[in-house]
Amino acid sequence: MSQPDPRIRSRVVAPRFGGRLASDFAICYRGMAQATVCADVTRLELGCSDQGAIIAARHLTYGCPPAIAAAEWLCQRLEGETLAVARNLSVADVTAGLGLVGVQEHAAQTVIAALASALPPSI
Template sequence: MRTQDYSETVVRRFLAPSHAGPPPDGGRVLTGRASAPGDLDLALYLSLAPDDVTIVGATFLARACPAGIAAADWACEWLRGRTLEEARGLTVAHIEAGAGLAPDRRDRGLLVEDALAAALARARDA
């Protein structure tokens, strides 16, 4: 990885993601998956653990570049403590700004947005 190709935020989150790992233990877990069509090296699983009011845990598993890892890590941090309705309001623009994504890495933010939408769809199905 050439660190000059990424923002300081992306490098920091890529080197030490604090929300990477398996889905949270216990209780209800909503997991969404997203991938890039035709790109087998890019996939993201985003898991949310909501209680009756808020998201108490959020984790991700990813096969992605540094920007994809950073975007997922930032989103998990942002999601904790939010309601499912607030989570529905998270947009790619928020993810880009929060994770420090360069404009040419917008697709990584879209991947996170898609995985989140898939997880939230499971809440509606339950």
């Protein structure tokens, strides 16, 4: 393991979005994805208002530092956004947001896959 980017390190050492959502949201979406190249798994929960705003995002992640950091980055990015904005987030956004390089990009792919599986098809 080479020296991790501070953006990854800080999110792994002190995660802020790990865990499960409280149950007091009008609508709750859940999704899960596993990395195709390793055993990383992310489970994502989005707590939303009636109007389609994401009030809270939480994740449970097993995996390498980029996997945890990617889930943390995504949750932070999602809170306060609409479901439509969430739908447009891409692997490239996560990669750029965390400075992921090379094989680390699998972490971005996993969390975007978890997001896609969480969002309702109509969005």
